[in-house]
Amino acid sequence: MKVTFYGTRGSCPTPGESTLKYGGNTACVLIESDGGDKLIIDAGTGIRVLGDEMVKNHEDVHLLVSHNHYDHIQGFPFFKPIYQADRNIHIYPSETTPNKPRAIIEQINGSYFPLDEHELRASLHFHSPDWSTQPIKINHFNVYRRTINHPNGGSAYLVEHDGKRVAYVTDNELSPPETPQTSYYEWKEFLLGVDLLIHDGQYIEQDMPLKHGWGHSLINEVVELSETSHIKQVAIYSHDPDRTDDDIDHWQNKIDAMNISSNIFFAKEQQIITI
Ligand SMILES: [Zn+2]
Numbered sequence: 001m002k003v004t005f006y007g008t009r010g011s012c013p014t015p016g017e018s019t020l021k022y023g024g025n026t027a028c029v030l031i032e033s034d035g036g037d038k039l040i041i042d043a044g045t046g047i048r049v050l051g052d053e054m055v056k057n058h059e060d061v062h063l064l065v066s067h068n069h070y071d072h073i074q075g076f077p078f079f080k081p082i083y084q085a086d087r088n089i090h091i092y093p094s095e096t097t098p099n100k101p102r103a104i105i106e107q108i109n110g111s112y113f114p115l116d117e118h119e120l121r122a123s124l125h126f127h128s129p130d131w132s133t134q135p136i137k138i139n140h141f142n143v144y145r146r147t148i149n150h151p152n153g154g155s156a157y158l159v160e161h162d163g164k165r166v167a168y169v170t171d172n173e174l175s176p177p178e179t180p181q182t183s184y185y186e187w188k189e190f191l192l193g194v195d196l197l198i199h200d201g202q203y204i205e206q207d208m209p210l211k212h213g214w215g216h217s218l219i220n221e222v223v224e225l226s227e228t229s230h231i232k233q234v235a236i237y238s239h240d241p242d243r244t245d246d247d248i249d250h251w252q253n254k255i256d257a258m259n260i261s262s263n264i265f266f267a268k269e270q271q272i273i274t275i
Pocket residue numbers: 067069150171215
């Protein structure tokens with residue numbers, strides 16, 4: 001399998017000289033199987049560039065959405081395949097509070113965006129499979145879902161193919177102040193031994209206690225989870241908008257100096273991981 005990061009930033013796009021290395025686009029990841037199946041997770045601003053690449057073919061698009069906060073859907077109106085006739089786009093919304101499974105398309109309404117959803121040319125198919133009987137089959141991928149610890153809810157996904165497993169767990173607070181939707185122990189079990197974990201690491205200790213309960217994890221918590229769940233590779237994701245390349249390099253150096261067995265790195269835009 002191959003994973004490409006099209007957007008790594010949390011909360012808000014951050015163009016500029018200080019974010020060139022790790023990227024300024026918001027959440028979007030592409031997972032590809034060796035056989036060519038594709039699965040997109042999230043439609044932050046990073047999906048625009050992916051769309052420019054996909055526009056050259058007419059294959060069906062499959063998109064999983066973690067939740068409807070704007071940094072996870074705001075790139076969708078700029079995803080060129082939605083303007084192509086004879087294009088099928090399959091969308092798998094997450095469950096949120098309030099539950100708005102069509103939020104990604106409802107933003108295209110003539111107010112937030114100049115067009116109305118009825119002006120799109122692609123055929124959009126919204127899927128709400130029965131997640132109680134996981135895994136869900138999408139192309140040749142097996143997909144598992146868990147509830148993230150995040151304001152308004154949402155979903156994490158584990159994608160399995162050909163004996164390899166990639167988990168996408170962003171906007172997830174590992175130690176929230178309230179009773180978690182998914183406990184630390186449950187995350188450990190769910191993620192045990194995955195080949196690549198993409199996990200939110202937006203915060204550092206100095207952000208607390210102000211941001212405790214805002215639905216993101218500390219970098220140090222992700223490092224600990226990586227070790228206790230024996231995860232091979234970990235991409236720290238959803239970088240804080242205020243975190244510069246130098247700040248992230250500083251944290252990478254701190255992690256590199258630790259005696260840990262997991263390969264932990266900060267996801268960079270356009271980075272490709274082969275597993
Ligand atoms: Zn969020």
